[in-house]
Amino acid sequence: MPTEHVHSSTDRRLRTEEKIISAAADLFLESGYKATTVRGIATRAEVSVGRVMAAGDKDVLLIRCYDRWIAQLQSGTYTLPVRARTGSVASARSQPASSARGRVKPAATSAVQNHLVGIFLPFLEFFAAHEDLSRDYAAALMRVPGKPQVFESLAVDLQEKLSSSLISIGISEAYALASAVALYDSYLGILFRWAASDMSLPEATEALSQSIAFHTQLRRPA
Known part of the structure; x- marks a missing residue:
């Protein structure tokens, strides 16, 4: 059903964002803001750079981590x-x-x-x-x-x-x-x-x- 598909897509997006925030949080704490890169976050979260940028740039991700x-x-x-x-x-x-x-x-x-x-x-x-x-x-x-x-x-x-x-x-x-x-x-x-x-x-x-x-x-x- 269309509603179920929408819910499933939303759940997947939220799970992916959670992985990205968790990866960013780990890297910010480990390496600091300046040494952490979007590509590094993508690698840690096992997603594409585009997926990371869809969740936010480094400033947005740092604020979400805080x-x-x-x-x-x-x-x-x-x-x-x-x-x-x-x-x-x-x-x-x-x-x-x-x-x-x-x-x-x-x-x-x-x-x-x-x-x-x-x-x-x-x-x-x-x-x-x-x-x-x-x-x-x-x-x-x-x-x-x-x-x-x-x-x-x-x-x-x-x-x-x-x-x-x-x-x-x-x-x-x-x-x-x-x-x-x-x-x-x-x-x-x-x-x-x-x-x-x-x-x-x-x-x-x-x-x-x-x-x-x-x-x-x-x-x-x-």
């Missing part, structure tokens, strides 16, 4: 690779966030504040573990028109988690929803700052902690 990784981080199904780097992920977990330039401020201390920092920490750790690739990702977001999931479904999901935590400490729903959006925007802004500078993981965590500390003040309509 959409996948961010979704996995949000669902807790992504395992951060252990990599030795300056300002390691392990040390960032064990030490309070502070400024490397001498101006130390207290990190968020309440249970809810620490919980909110913990929601964002896997994403900051992923950036730290793959700094060069994440900088290429930030640049790709600027070059590619459209709305990746990080600005749509993934944003909504994370903002729901944030607003729920804010409501749990007595912040009104309207303020909690607005603060959740602001915190998400702060998180994205910090990542873009990081991509354009020599910001460290502790500095990024501290910057986010300061924003969280402000938004977790009890605020209700007068």
Whole structure:
């Protein structure tokens, strides 16, 4: 039947795209953005170069890989690779966030504040573990028109988690929803700052902690 044929073709296309994204993700992590080629992705996925280009160019594929990784981080199904780097992920977990330039401020201390920092920490750790690739990702977001999931479904999901935590400490729903959006925007802004500078993981965590500390003040309509 025609409908069955359409469904079968769609399923094959989706399976092929999944192979392409998986191959691209492996190569981006193994070799980096610049060393990864469309032909290399095609070879790894066992498809033609044309099939890869139908799924997207390198920028689009990198964004789609990050959409996948961010979704996995949000669902807790992504395992951060252990990599030795300056300002390691392990040390960032064990030490309070502070400024490397001498101006130390207290990190968020309440249970809810620490919980909110913990929601964002896997994403900051992923950036730290793959700094060069994440900088290429930030640049790709600027070059590619459209709305990746990080600005749509993934944003909504994370903002729901944030607003729920804010409501749990007595912040009104309207303020909690607005603060959740602001915190998400702060998180994205910090990542873009990081991509354009020599910001460290502790500095990024501290910057986010300061924003969280402000938004977790009890605020209700007068």
